[in-house]
């Protein structure tokens with residue numbers, strides 16, 4: 572890439588040249604990017620900034636929150652509530668939605684986020700991230716926004732992405748025109764376009780799943796992994812490699828970079844839960860990114876983006892990545 576293209580310039584071109592995004596959406600994405608930059612500074616400080624460790628509190632899903640879960644949540648809320656682009660926000664770390672206070676201008680969009688993904692990796696200095704999704708406030712909303720206004724399927728997203736805090740801080744974005752990656756240039760203080768038209772190869776030899784749950788899986792998942800493990804001598808006729816970072820952002824980032832399949836399926840540990848990952852904050856934005864890069868994403872049976880959510884903190888099974896592998900796993904569930 573010759574001349575450096577900043578996130579702002581990329582978004583202005585999406586708005587002006589292609590008429591793809593309204594100016595309000597562009598400004599909203601820029602605010603989210605600025606918040607991610609601030610979170611990345613906190614992440615980088617680590618023990619020096621006193622941000623590691625547990626906050627000794629539980630979120631609405633009964634998970635113990637880390638200090639950084641709370642810090643990242645606050646940074647995103649504070650950055651976004653006064654800009655005039657949003658009507659309300661929802662977060663994995665909050666019981667219910669956060670309305671933009673009346674003292675600030677009200678906007679047309681709804682922002683959802685997993686402020687800090689991969690919490691178990693914070694204290695061990697392994698890649699973590701922020702995942703976000705933007706929806707339009709439904710036309711019919713009279714006056715106040717309610718939780719019901721957020722219950723839109725993933726195919727209604729108008730922007731989605733994540734920022735990974737790893738060896739580099741990289742913002743990965745789609746507004747429905749492919750996937751672009753922006754690396755944070757710390758000297759300039761801005762995100763610079765480093766990859767455009769990201770493509771996931773349709774085939775892969777790499778899978779990502781938490782193997783310690785093997786005994787709890789359903790038969791189709793067990794069959795798929797057994798066949799991968801059988802390698803060259805097995806039905807697949809090739810050897811597979813395995814990776815599991817346990818930060819969805821990092822596992823999905825690898826898949827967007829070199830292909831692969833990621834699975835967090837339903838399992839017998841908590842049979843009443845459809846899965847571990849959250850539909851609105853994790854699965855929907857990641858599924859749209861993956862589809863925009865030519866991959867596929869299902870819950871084992873149906874396309875994730877077509878699932879009609881019934882509640883804000885809904886969980887879902889996730890199978891995403893290289894198209895032919897996702898189709899194979901989905902086929903095993905449906906046969």
Ligand SMILES: O=P(O)(O)OC[C@H]1O[C@](O)(COP(=O)(O)O)[C@@H](O)[C@@H]1O
Pocket residue numbers: 663685687688689690691781817818819820835847
């Ligand atoms: O420890 P496990 O069960 O393998 O879970 C790893 C998964 O949990 C998650 O960390 C959940 O995210 P949070 O840190 O936002 O709760 C995913 O990123 C990841 O895929």
Ligand SMILES: [Mg+2]
Pocket residue numbers: 685687688689819853
């Ligand atoms: Mg998460």
Ligand SMILES: [Mg+2]
Pocket residue numbers: 640663685686687688689690
């Ligand atoms: Mg989280």
